[in-house]
Every structure is written in C-alpha cells, then in structure tokens.
Amino acid sequence: MRIAVIGTGYVGLVSGACFAEFGHEVTCIDNDEAKIARLEQREIPIYEPGLDVLVKKNLEANRLVFSTGYSPGVPEAEVVFIAVGTPASRRGDGYADLSFVYDAARQLAPFLSDYTVVVNKSTVPVGTARQVARIMSEANPTATFDVASNPEFLREGAAINDFMHPDRVVIGVDSTRAEEVLKAVYRPLYLIETPFVITSIETAELTKYAANAFLATKISFINEVANICEEIGADVQDVAKGMGLDGRIGKKFLHAGPGYGGSCFPKDTHALLRIAQENGVTCRIVEAVVEVNAAQKARMARKIRKALGGDEGGKTIAVLGLAFKPETDDLRDAPALTILSTLLEHGARLRAHDPQAMPEAAKVLPGVKYCSSPYEACEGADAVVLLTEWNEYRALDLMRIKQSLKQPIFIDLRNVYRPKAMAQLGFAYHSVGRVK
Ligand code: UGA
Numbered sequence: 001m002r003i004a005v006i007g008t009g010y011v012g013l014v015s016g017a018c019f020a021e022f023g024h025e026v027t028c029i030d031n032d033e034a035k036i037a038r039l040e041q042r043e044i045p046i047y048e049p050g051l052d053v054l055v056k057k058n059l060e061a062n063r064l065v066f067s068t069g070y071s072p073g074v075p076e077a078e079v080v081f082i083a084v085g086t087p088a089s090r091r092g093d094g095y096a097d098l099s100f101v102y103d104a105a106r107q108l109a110p111f112l113s114d115y116t117v118v119v120n121k122s123t124v125p126v127g128t129a130r131q132v133a134r135i136m137s138e139a140n141p142t143a144t145f146d147v148a149s150n151p152e153f154l155r156e157g158a159a160i161n162d163f164m165h166p167d168r169v170v171i172g173v174d175s176t177r178a179e180e181v182l183k184a185v186y187r188p189l190y191l192i193e194t195p196f197v198i199t200s201i202e203t204a205e206l207t208k209y210a211a212n213a214f215l216a217t218k219i220s221f222i223n224e225v226a227n228i229c230e231e232i233g234a235d236v237q238d239v240a241k242g243m244g245l246d247g248r249i250g251k252k253f254l255h256a257g258p259g260y261g262g263s264c265f266p267k268d269t270h271a272l273l274r275i276a277q278e279n280g281v282t283c284r285i286v287e288a289v290v291e292v293n294a295a296q297k298a299r300m301a302r303k304i305r306k307a308l309g310g311d312e313g314g315k316t317i318a319v320l321g322l323a324f325k326p327e328t329d330d331l332r333d334a335p336a337l338t339i340l341s342t343l344l345e346h347g348a349r350l351r352a353h354d355p356q357a358m359p360e361a362a363k364v365l366p367g368v369k370y371c372s373s374p375y376e377a378c379e380g381a382d383a384v385v386l387l388t389e390w391n392e393y394r395a396l397d398l399m400r401i402k403q404s405l406k407q408p409i410f411i412d413l414r415n416v417y418r419p420k421a422m423a424q425l426g427f428a429y430h431s432v433g434r435v436k
Contacts, residue, residue: 004077012083020058027073074111083121109139146178151208157327172204212268218253220292226256226433236433258335259296261324301342313347318381321388322354329356353377383409
C-alpha cells in the first residue's frame with residue numbers, strides 16, 4: 001500500500017519506518033527542510049534504539065522516502081497519517097495546541113486525488129478528528145475521504161518493539177471502507193494475532209487519554225504508598241510485588257520513584273482534565289494524580305536536602321541521569337528539571353552525567369557542570385543522586401564511587417540498589433519507600 005506520514009517527530013518517524021518495514025511504500029513529510037535533509041543523509045534527529053537501522057534499511061529498499069512537500073506523496077497515498085506534534089498550549093491552561101494538526105489537514109486536502117483515509121495518530125482531544133474532516137472539506141470540497149483515529153501507544157526507548165508487537169491496535173472509524181483500509185495497513189499485526197479494538201472515532205480518541213492517565217495513576221498511587229512505607233518502615237518494592245502478582249492489578253508501572261515525566265503523561269493528564277471540565281464532569285482521581293506527582297518531585301528535593309544534613313547550600317552533588325527515563329535523550333518534564341533547579345536555587349553545586357541527555361540539559365540547566373562519566377561526576381562530591389535508571393548505572397563500580405565521593409552518601413531515587421548491600425559497603429544509602 002502507499003502511505004504518507006505527515007510529521008517526522010517521534011511518532012511519525014517511528015510509524016513511517018515501521019510501515020515501510022511492513023512492506024508498504026511510505027513517504028514521510030515534514031516542512032522542516034533541515035530535518036528532512038538530515039534524514040535523507042540517514043541522520044536520525046532523535047535517540048531511539050534501532051530506529052537508525054530501520055530507516056537505513058528501508059531507504060535502501062526504496063520503501064521509505066522523505067519529502068518537504070505534499071506531492072509526490074499525498075496524491076498517491078491510500079492512507080495519510082497525521083503525526084505532527086500536539087504540545088501543551090502556550091496559554092498554560094492544560095489544552096493541547098492543535099494548530100499543527102489543523103495546518104496539516106488544511107494543507108494536505110488540496111492534494112487528495114482518489115478516496116483517501118486520513119488518520120489522526122497524534123494524541124488529540126475528543127472531537128479533533130471531526131474538526132479535521134471539516135477543515136479538509138472546506139479546503140477541498142470535492143475530495144472523497146474518511147477521517148479515522150488511530151492512537152499510538154509506543155514508549156520512547158522501546159518504540160520499535162512497541163510498534164511491531166503492540167498489546168493492541170485501536171482504530172476509531174465511522175465507515176467500513178476506512179476500517180478495511182486500516183486493517184490492510186496493519187495486516188502484518190493481524191497475522192500475529194494482535195487484538196484490534198475497532199470503535200467510534202471519539203472512543204478511540206478518549207482511549208488514548210484514559211490509558212495514559214491510568215498508567216500515571218498507577219505511578220502516583222505507588223509513590224504515595226512509598227511515602228507511607230517510609231513512615232512505617234515497610235518496603236514498597238515488596239508491596240508492589242505482592243500487589244502486582246494479582247493479575248487484576250498487574251505488576252507494571254508500580255515502580256516508586258521521583259515522579260513521572262516525559263512528553264506524554266504530564267500533558268495528557270492535564271488534557272484529560274480539560275476534556276472532563278469542558279464537558280461538565282469531574283475527573284477527581286486524575287486531579288489528585290497530577291498533584292501527587294508534583295508533590296513527589298518536591299519531596300525528592302527534600303530527601304536530598306535531609307540526606308545532606310538539612311542544607312544543600314555550598315555542597316557539591318553528583319547527579320547520575322537527567323532524561324525522564326533511560327534510553328532516551330528526552331528531558332521534557334523530566335523530574336531532573338524540577339529537582340535540580342530547586343537544589344541550584346538553594347545554593348548546591350551540581351556535577352551531572354547522562355549517557356544521552358547532556359547536550360539538551362546544557363541548554364535548560366546551564367548552571368550544572370557536565371561530566372564525561374559517572375565517576376568524574378562523583379569526584380569530590382558530598383553526595384551522589386541516581387535520578388535515571390540507565391543500565392550503566394545498574395553496574396557501577398561502587399567502591400570507586402565511594403572513593404571518589406567526599407562523603408559516602410548515596411541517594412537512589414530509582415531503587416536500583418539494595419539497602420542492606422549498600423549499608424555493608426559503607427554507604428549512607430537513601431532510596432524511595434524502603435527501609436534503610
Ligand atoms: C508513555 C506510555 O507508556 C506509552 O504507552 C504512550 O504511547 C506514550 O506515553 C505516549 O503517549 O506517547 P513514555 O512517555 O515514553 O510512554 O514513557 P513511560 O515508559 O510510560 O514512562 C513515563 C514516566 O513514568 C517516566 O518518567 C518513568 O520513569 C515513569 N515511571 C514509569 C515510573 O516512575 N514508574 C513506573 O513504574 C513506570
């Protein structure tokens with residue numbers, strides 16, 4: 001099949017490369033000329049494991065092409081995916097900014113030739129697909145098309161695998177013709193017995209927000225349980241295990257930590273609250289989830305302060321990990337941004353390391369000294385804070401870390417190490433929701 005994907009951000013680029021890997025002929029379109037030029041040179045603008053290999057392979061097989069214009073690409077396509085960004089609105093009011101989605105709809109409409117299915121893959125509020133249809137009809141009254149919603153559930157850092165082996169595919173359509181076309185797009189997944197949820201457009205749009213808000217709820221829930229654990233001397237890891245083995249609960253997304261971050265959960269929880277509010281209903285659980293997450297980040301700064309004897313002013317703190325999670329260079333809404341800014345404001349000196357996120361971090365956290373290894377970061381520091389659980393921090397040479405530090409204070413905000421073992425090594429060890 002011929003497919004066009006508009007937007008070469010995270011979702012667009014991964015989807016485009018994976019559709020090409022399915023055997024489709026894919027044109028990835030972006031109006032950022034420099035980005036397209038780099039992509040044609042096989043330079044991938046984001047760090048996503050396996051994506052470079054997939055792009056290269058499919059470029060060489062001529063199944064994947066990049067373009068700055070809609071033609072060729074859109075007129076030949078049976079399906080056009082809109083996968084442009086939907087950042088939080090600059091108004092700071094919790095709305096998603098849909099201008100990129102609507103611009104794409106307006107611009108692609110004149111290029112439609114035969115019947116085309118136009119699919120929203122960007123995360124958008126309920127009702128957006130209908131707006132896209134309206135905008136396209138206005139821009140090209142003679143075009144024949146259906147609009148569908150096909151939300152993406154991929155995780156940064158595991159995006160290729162998530163795309164190729166999803167738990168489910170959600171398709172929101174209101175025509176059987178569009179349904180058949182989308183089933184054909186995803187035929188390789190159908191063959192591996194991936195469940196398909198075929199539903200109305202509005203239901204598909206809401207499913208995405210509900211899924212992300214629920215995952216965020218699990219995290220905030222376990223973070224509050226962790227805080228109770230700290231007060232009563234219980235171990236949150238064991239509580240999570242004991243809960244999670246109940247198949248109705250599930251063990252994933254029950255890792256206590258410094259709070260969730262990234263480009264999705266913070267934005268999508270706020271957007272869901274907006275959707276509820278606009279429709280005159282409440283979503284109190286999600287309101288609490290958002291509050292708990294903010295409190296958790298603040299609590300982490302206090303935890304570090306307490307470990308340093310009540311004042312971080314003038315102290316040097318080594319920070320391992322800046323990205324909002326491992327295997328990404330993404331810093332958007334990373335807990336590191338809030339926690340480190342607080343420490344800097346209170347006069348701490350920071351020496352940080354991250355395998356991928358340092359170039360980005362240098363732009364937003366200029367007051368930090370960036371180091372080439374975790375050991376260099378620890379050199380002469382009063383304490384070390386493990387903030388992102390990169391694999392390379394799971395196998396640190398702990399004796400070397402201890403020798404590099406001025407004081408053997410280890411604050412593990414991802415519960416990577418074991419309290420007893422760390423105490424035996426002579427560390428003053430602090431973690432989240434576990435007895436020291
Ligand atoms: C999330 C969802 O997991 C994807 O299914 C969804 O497609 C995506 O958002 C999206 O809407 O595009 P992502 O933001 O890449 O994916 O990252 P996650 O792996 O979900 O992690 C989000 C945050 O939660 C991270 O800061 C992570 O450290 C934190 N987290 C996750 C915890 O603190 N505890 C956990 O148990 C799990």
